[in-house]
Amino acid sequence: MRRDHNRELGSTGEDLAAVWLGQHDFRIVQRNLRTPYGELDIIAERRGEIHIIEVKTRHGTGFGDPLEAIDRRKQEHLRRATAAVLASGLYGLPRPCRGVHVDAISVLADGHSEPVIRFLEDVLV
């Protein structure tokens, strides 16, 4: 139950994030890309640069800021998965690529008011 709930919440958050990105000049290349090092939520392109975007969704701030959930292990996963995507290539990615960014979007939704979306560029490399 709990698991399904989290998954549903996650995918709604990713939908919201994808809409937000679309409104801000990003072109979504792929969502939920599986790599040998885990799944990447959103891969997008803007001005010839690749953006790997980790989406974090929360109901309220009870568990702390969503971006705090990107711990060391998650960072390693993001780094390796990003390198794997760059190494294997992905249809729709700009070539030659001018740069790569690992970003995060936090979606805070309480179910009543408008969700709060925060975009953080270059959370890590």
Added chain:
Amino acid sequence: MRHEALALMEQAVRTRYGFDAVIGIDEAGRGALAGPVYAGACAVTDARNTAFINDSKVLSRRQRDQAFELLPGHALVAVGYASAAQIDACGILQATYQAMEMAFQDLLPRVREHWGSSACIGVVVDGSLLPPFLATQQVTALAIVDADALLLSVAAASIAAKVTRDRTMLDLSRRVRGYGFESNVGYGTREHISAIRGRGLSAEHRHSFVIRELATIEELPFAARPQQGTRQHR
């Protein structure tokens, strides 16, 4: 493509932190039973046509040798080392840091010369721990696990460390015979361990390592042949 990924990731680190130059540091031979531990430090000056640079673990010995020859045309390179005696005296971690510091101190003035004295310099060390000596330097230091498979300069450093260490072990094998250093470069292969059992330790062995290692291996069915009827798992 893989190489492109290394170059892109390095560029991303550069833009993210505003570095003018990135020094990559990696070690080779930390887990060996004999010989020194080596560290490489590299700063890529010209990332064009550097497809020969790759994680030293995915390159063959020949490819690594070739890459090492080409490296100075595209990067500033330095190596440092700590001997087996140093490793025994202060532990492998401290010895590795000493090797890294030696390589770093050799490279830093050349990096400053190349990029200018006011350049913002970032240092990326492969692994999960930052060597303490970097805290006292005027640089920003990051420890990144598996950085040798992620960043161009760290991959280059891993090549420099590995190739230089392999060459040292080859030289060593002419003086210290019978352990097969020319092929096992000091690592604990079956042949190396049986040579240690037969001949005892040489001065080039890490005494603080080997004794413990052998004691545990003795109890393992290390050289045992698979028994008939049992399936071998790969």
